[in-house]
Amino acid sequence: MIKMSEMNELQTLRHTASHVMAQAVKRLFPEVKLAIGPAIDTGFYYDFDSEHKFTPDDLEDIEKEMKKIAKENLKIERFELPREEALELMKDEPYKCELIRDLPEDAVISFYKQGEFTDLCAGPHVNYTSKIKAYKLLSATGAYWRGNEKNKMLQRIYGTAFLTKPELEEHLNQLEEAKKRDHNKLGRELELFTTSDLIGQGLPILLPKGARVIQLLQRFVEDEEQKRGWQLTKTPLMAKSDLYKLSGHWGHYKEGMFILGDEEKDDEVFALRPMTCPFQYQAYLNRGRS
Numbered sequence: 063m064i065k066m067s068e069m070n071e072l073q074t075l076r077h078t079a080s081h082v083m084a085q086a087v088k089r090l091f092p093e094v095k096l097a098i099g100p101a102i103d104t105g106f107y108y109d110f111d112s113e114h115k116f117t118p119d120d121l122e123d124i125e126k127e128m129k130k131i132a133k134e135n136l137k138i139e140r141f142e143l144p145r146e147e148a149l150e151l152m153k154d155e156p157y158k159c160e161l162i163r164d165l166p167e168d169a170v171i172s173f174y175k176q177g178e179f180t181d182l183c184a185g186p187h188v189n190y191t192s193k194i195k196a197y198k199l200l201s202a203t204g205a206y207w208r209g210n211e212k213n214k215m216l217q218r219i220y221g222t223a224f225l226t227k228p229e230l231e232e233h234l235n236q237l238e239e240a241k242k243r244d245h246n247k248l249g250r251e252l253e254l255f256t257t258s259d260l261i262g263q264g265l266p267i268l269l270p271k272g273a274r275v276i277q278l279l280q281r282f283v284e285d286e287e288q289k290r291g292w293q294l295t296k297t298p299l300m301a302k303s304d305l306y307k308l309s310g311h312w313g314h315y316k317e318g319m320f321i322l323g324d325e326e327k328d329d330e331v332f333a334l335r336p337m338t339c340p341f342q343y344q345a346y347l348n349r350g351r352s
């Protein structure tokens with residue numbers, strides 16, 4: 063069990079690790095613009111606006127620079143600024159300016175400074191960069207600014223950090239083990255399934271072995287259900303709009319339903335069933351019940 067105080071300590075450390083990483087990135091790629099860099103459950107990340115796509119080699123270089131920054135043992139200091147001065151300080155960082163402008167009028171605008179690097183940040187942080195000892199950069203992926211696909215695609219670097227080196231080693235080990243058990247990798251190797259770009263990568267084609275596994279599981283579940291007194295019905299995959307009007311689906315969820323036909327032109331319009339309950343109710347009505 064991790065104690066709450068340890069959890070906060072870890073979060074603080076990870077957040078500082080994200081700042082140290084951003085400082086390292088700025089040293090190696092000065093043209094990069096900073097977005098945000100929070101601590102997360104498994105470590106931390108930082109989003110950068112960068113024309114250059116970070117490679118695994120870059121991650122190694124950034125890690126090395128982080129090591130230097132830790133060695134420099136820079137003091138991490140907090141300060142506050144009024145809005146206008148905050149915008150002036152961050153004038154070369156458009157994403158930070160956007161964040162500052164979005165803050166409520168009466169918000170305290172705080173910064174954290176370590177050596178030549180200053181970041182808009184609510185904190186808290188550890189007090190010296192030398193506290194960042196057990197960390198590892200894990201991957202770089204694309205991420206939209208503010209998670210919105212209409213915004214610019216940024217480069218996100220994920221990393222993790224721990225209070226001690228053995229804890230980091232254990233976590234990295236677990237990640238390795240999880241990779242070996244990745245169903246997407248194993249399923250293909252065992253020829254359980256494959257995918258095709260023409261169909262869609264999220265839509266697996268079950269090969270004979272995979273289909274057999276599903277078949278056996280399905281039989282097991284059906285037998286088990288029968289043993290436990292559940293009764294099976296089979297209802298159509300679609301129905302007239304009349305059913306969904308009665309159930310309320312039409313009024314509430316029409317926009318999200320797959321409709322066959324055109325309400326304006328056709329006498330009857332059908333829709334694929336979004337759920338089975340209205341159909342089960344019709345099965346129930348099959349005979350009079352007390």
Ligand SMILES: [Zn+2]
Binds near residue numbers: 077081
């Ligand atoms: Zn921060």
